[in-house]
Amino acid sequence: MNDFVVSVNSSKLNIKVINDNELTVDDEDIKYELHQVCDHSFILKLNNKVFELTSEKLNSDLFKVLVQGYQSEVTVRTALQQKAFKLLESSAGIHHHHINVKAPMPGLILKINKSIGDKVELGDTIMILEAMKMENDLKSPASGIITELKVTEGMPVEKNTLLFSIE
Amino acid sequence: MFKKILIANRGEIAVRVIRACRELGIKSAAVYSDADKTTLHTRLADESYYIGNSPASDSYLNKEKIIKLAKEIQADAVHPGYGFFSENADFIKTLEKNKITFIGPSSKSVSLMGSKTEARKLMSKHNVPIVPGTTEAIKNVNDGVRISEEIGYPVLLKAAAGGGGKGMRKISSKDEFESAFEATKREAQKAFANDDIYIEKYIENPRHIEVQVFGDKLGNYTHLFERECSIQRRHQKIIEEAPSSFVDEITREKITTAAINTAKACGYYNAGTVEFLMDSNKNFYFLEMNTRLQVEHPVTELITGLDLVKEQIAVAAGNQLSFKQSDLKINGHAIECRIYAEDPLNNFLPSTGNIINYFAPSGPGVRVDSGFDLGSEITVYYDPLISKLVCWADNRQNAIDRMLRALSEYVIGGLITNISFLKNIFSHPLFREGKFDINFLSDEFMKNISGLDESNNIREIEKISAIFAAILKSKSSINNLRPQKIDSVNQWQEQMYE
Numbered sequence: 001m002n003d004f005v006v007s008v009n010s011s012k013l014n015i016k017v018i019n020d021n022e023l024t025v026d027d028e029d030i031k032y033e034l035h036q037v038c039d040h041s042f043i044l045k046l047n048n049k050v051f052e053l054t055s056e057k058l059n060s061d062l063f064k065v066l067v068q069g070y071q072s073e074v075t076v077r078t079a080l081q082q083k084a085f086k087l088l089e090s091s092a093g094i095h096h097h098h099i100n101v102k103a104p105m106p107g108l109i110l111k112i113n114k115s116i117g118d119k120v121e122l123g124d125t126i127m128i129l130e131a132m133k134m135e136n137d138l139k140s141p142a143s144g145i146i147t148e149l150k151v152t153e154g155m156p157v158e159k160n161t162l163l164f165s166i167e
Numbered sequence: 168m169f170k171k172i173l174i175a176n177r178g179e180i181a182v183r184v185i186r187a188c189r190e191l192g193i194k195s196a197a198v199y200s201d202a203d204k205t206t207l208h209t210r211l212a213d214e215s216y217y218i219g220n221s222p223a224s225d226s227y228l229n230k231e232k233i234i235k236l237a238k239e240i241q242a243d244a245v246h247p248g249y250g251f252f253s254e255n256a257d258f259i260k261t262l263e264k265n266k267i268t269f270i271g272p273s274s275k276s277v278s279l280m281g282s283k284t285e286a287r288k289l290m291s292k293h294n295v296p297i298v299p300g301t302t303e304a305i306k307n308v309n310d311g312v313r314i315s316e317e318i319g320y321p322v323l324l325k326a327a328a329g330g331g332g333k334g335m336r337k338i339s340s341k342d343e344f345e346s347a348f349e350a351t352k353r354e355a356q357k358a359f360a361n362d363d364i365y366i367e368k369y370i371e372n373p374r375h376i377e378v379q380v381f382g383d384k385l386g387n388y389t390h391l392f393e394r395e396c397s398i399q400r401r402h403q404k405i406i407e408e409a410p411s412s413f414v415d416e417i418t419r420e421k422i423t424t425a426a427i428n429t430a431k432a433c434g435y436y437n438a439g440t441v442e443f444l445m446d447s448n449k450n451f452y453f454l455e456m457n458t459r460l461q462v463e464h465p466v467t468e469l470i471t472g473l474d475l476v477k478e479q480i481a482v483a484a485g486n487q488l489s490f491k492q493s494d495l496k497i498n499g500h501a502i503e504c505r506i507y508a509e510d511p512l513n514n515f516l517p518s519t520g521n522i523i524n525y526f527a528p529s530g531p532g533v534r535v536d537s538g539f540d541l542g543s544e545i546t547v548y549y550d551p552l553i554s555k556l557v558c559w560a561d562n563r564q565n566a567i568d569r570m571l572r573a574l575s576e577y578v579i580g581g582l583i584t585n586i587s588f589l590k591n592i593f594s595h596p597l598f599r600e601g602k603f604d605i606n607f608l609s610d611e612f613m614k615n616i617s618g619l620d621e622s623n624n625i626r627e628i629e630k631i632s633a634i635f636a637a638i639l640k641s642k643s644s645i646n647n648l649r650p651q652k653i654d655s656v657n658q659w660q661e662q663m664y665e
Contacts, residue, residue, distance in 0.1 A: 054580030
């Protein structure tokens with residue numbers, strides 16, 4: 001059945017796609033029409049409003065959607081997949097979160113603010129990457145301890161070069 | 168008149184110059200690097216030449232290659248656009264030696280105004296008010312501290328060979344000065360190959376007001392009114408307007424006169440911009456002169472009805488300016504915003520990628536100067552400017568509302584842009600009332616930026632995105648008609664106990 005639990009940012013919606021023209025969102029009935037214009041461009045009519053959307057499919061469940069100037073990542077799971085995901089999430093606390101942070105673009109490491117063993121908070125600036133004529137603060141994606149520092153000040157890096165790890 | 172112009176630039180400004188050439192019946196020759204292979208300027212030019220690898224030093228900033236090409240293809244003039252070679256006196260002189268006309272000012276004007284300390288010295292001799300400070304480079308820390316104490320903290324330590332807001336540091340005390348002195352010199356050496364630094368008084372909450380000037384080779388000078396460029400982030404302009412809602416007729420008379428005196432003082436011809444800082448009492452101080460066409464020139468074009476690039480070409484060819492000062496009037500109000508490939512919610516980290524969807528706004532009073540469209544690659548090698556969205560209306564409020572309308576129509580898919588961020592600025596009451604200065608984006612606004620998205624509107628948009636994704640997934644699962652088995656649930660359970 002096309003019964004989905006859809007997550008976007010912190011919102012969760014229950015969406016049932018009934019057929020090519022009807023769906024429900026949290027039990028609200030909506031008439032729709034979807035047309036594909038070209039590779040990534042779509043026209044979606046919901047009741048009496050028409051929207052233009054740009055979409056990139058990241059994997060079978062994850063879509064990057066741009067509509068009305070707003071971009072978001074949307075996860076679509078069936079009810080069964082959602083149940084399994086919830087089970088996985090609740091057990092994750094047992095394991096250590098090991099996070100590897102990679103360079104978002106090629107550039108030069110200007111300054112490193114932390115050392116191995118430092119305790120950092122979510123959002124702390126760990127290092128500064130110089131790219132596109134500007135300085136970019138690379139911030140910590142989580143709170144934890146720096147376990148690895150793979151680069152040094154003055155080092156040039158490629159996109160996706162491993163920079164540092166946090167646990 | 169020239170037969171062929173080589174445009175030594177890329178992106179939207181290359182497109183701009185090509186358009187003027189086309190309208191004047193002059194052949195346009197474009198250059199492009201690897202990253203720009205499929206971009207708009209290569210398609211619009213009459214001739215397009217591969218100039219080298221993506222890094223600017225291999226391509227757009229390679230003097231030898233550019234001049235060699237200009238000679239080979241028999242270009243009789245070169246338009247430098249902005250950035251790259253536009254303010255490089257050495258490049259201008261080399262062109263002159265090769266009997267190719269540079270579309271811009273003389274190398275002498277460029278050199279004079281290129282050194283910020285020399286420019287300040289020149290201004291103080293010509294009745295143009297300058298920001299209190301030094302007109303010579305600071306020799307040592309002690310001199311610097313003494314001068315700072317005379318001027319009064321806070322002060323700004325600036326690179327003499329810098330400009331465009333780069334290479335500056337604010338200093339609030341003697342201790343800070345001592346520790347910053349060497350660091351600032353090092354940064355200046357690295358960025359501008361010159362470690363001369365000077366001091367200016369730090370003016371609290373100033374506005375950035377600049378005046379467009381235009382001279383010809385026959386000694387005529389005009390001004391094309393002012394522009395307000397106070398909405399900046401880290402000294403990079405984001406929104407510009409003409410005229411300034413803060414400048415009254417009397418101040419306009421004074422500041423445009425000062426700008427013309429500046430142009431005369433350095434024997435300027437072609438397009439140039441004199442930048443000033445203006446305090447809350449409408450006192451203004453010379454900051455620097457940009458001896459080139461500026462990014463924000465469209466707002467001046469829209470309120471005066473002139474085509475500045477065509478005028479640049481005509482003046483470079485030796486013609487008199489096509490207009491007189493008395494012909495010029497301010498008509499309506501124009502606003503420009505720069506569309507950047509960057510993520511405002513992630514510290515404005517530059518965004519790179521391929522443009523997979525592109526739809527630009529239009530309709531009454533809407534102008535888009537873009538260098539890119541569907542299929543263009545935005546890379547790290549150059550600045551992240553995608554396009555300029557410029558709106559004109561009969562007054563400032565209507566121009567702002569028109570800009571909001573235009574921003575809501577603009578679609579750029581495949582990268583993150585600052586379009587939503589711009590909409591927030593144009594909706595902000597202080598911006599709409601004209602109550603801002605160059606610190607607008609660093610205090611009031613940025614503090615609340617993450618809160619800006621918490622609105623009903625976002626919930627609606629999330630709902631639409633969710634519905635869309637669900638429909639897409641339902642269409643793909645029609646093709647994968649594998650019923651959910653109990654086994655797949657066990658697979659999840661197994662992974663849990665890894």
